[in-house]
Amino acid sequence: MAECTPRRHCPLSFSQRMKITVDIARCLCHLHHERGLPHGNLKPANILLTGPDLTAKLTDYCLHRLMTPSGSAEQMLNMGALGYGAPELTTASKPSPSFKADVYAFGVIVMELLTRRSAGDIISGQSGAVDLTDWVRMHVREGRGTECFDRDITGSEEEAPKAMEELLAVSLRCILPANERPNIRTVFEDLSSIEV
Numbered sequence: 225m226a227e228c229t230p231r232r233h234c235p236l237s238f239s240q241r242m243k244i245t246v247d248i249a250r251c252l253c254h255l256h257h258e259r260g261l262p263h264g265n266l267k268p269a270n271i272l273l274t275g276p277d278l279t280a281k282l283t284d285y286c287l288h289r290l291m292t293p294s295g296s297a298e299q300m301l302n303m304g305a306l307g308y309g310a311p312e313l314t315t316a317s318k319p320s321p322s323f324k325a326d327v328y329a330f331g332v333i334v335m336e337l338l339t340r341r342s343a344g345d346i347i348s349g350q351s352g353a354v355d356l357t358d359w360v361r362m363h364v365r366e367g368r369g370t371e372c373f374d375r376d377i378t379g380s381e382e383e384a385p386k387a388m389e390e391l392l393a394v395s396l397r398c399i400l401p402a403n404e405r406p407n408i409r410t411v412f413e414d415l416s417s418i419e420v
Contacts, residue, residue: 235376238388240278241337242269244336247280249412252330255285256323256408264321266341267308268327268336271381307355308332312402324402327411331398335360338392356360357399364396383396390418 227408236244248271255261263270263285270284310328312317332343335356354362363372370378373388393416397406406414 226261234370236279238377238391241377242387242418242420244278244280245334246415248282248330248333249408251280251282252408253412261285262323262326262327264322264328266304268333273415297302310402323407324405327398327405327408331395332357334395334398338374338388339372340376361396363388387418394413
């Protein structure tokens with residue numbers, strides 16, 4: 225096995241990525257449904273992977289409650305600039321954390337896990353420069369959704385392409401407009417039904 229250093233990543237298998245996705249959804253279910261709290265700043269930097277099985281744990285949740293209203297708005301606007309903020313946050317005069325915005329950020333993170341691209345990346349293609357969510361939506365619309373997947377996971381024979389497509393479909397539902405976006409419990413149930 226190759227040594228992992230900051231300059232050399234160890235690619236995660238699809239099953240590891242799927243487990244991380246389910247762990248994150250489970251953490252969000254706990255926050256949303258058992259504690260009644262939105263995370264408010266969900267992004268990869270606030271997800272820790274612990275132990276040999278890479279259990280995902282969320283950090284920095286609810287920090288918006290400690291901030292001033294102007295600080296919270298600034299935090300939410302900055303999050304949108306990074307690609308994790310739901311579109312409704314950019315149009316709100318006073319953006320504030322919400323369960324639906326957490327689900328949107330979760331969907332973007334799932335897309336990152338599937339594509340190994342960053343939400344903040346601008347991807348140039350035939351139709352101009354787009355962000356990650358637009359790039360994935362465009363590929364799916366054109367019937368080329370599987371071309372989005374990270375080649376480290378599509379090249380492996382042990383991985384199930386159907387499960388990757390199902391996970392991609394879940395991520396796309398997470399970035400729907402707020403009134404159509406599922407809650408995290410529904411997302412968690414959908415993820416739990418995917419067979420890897």
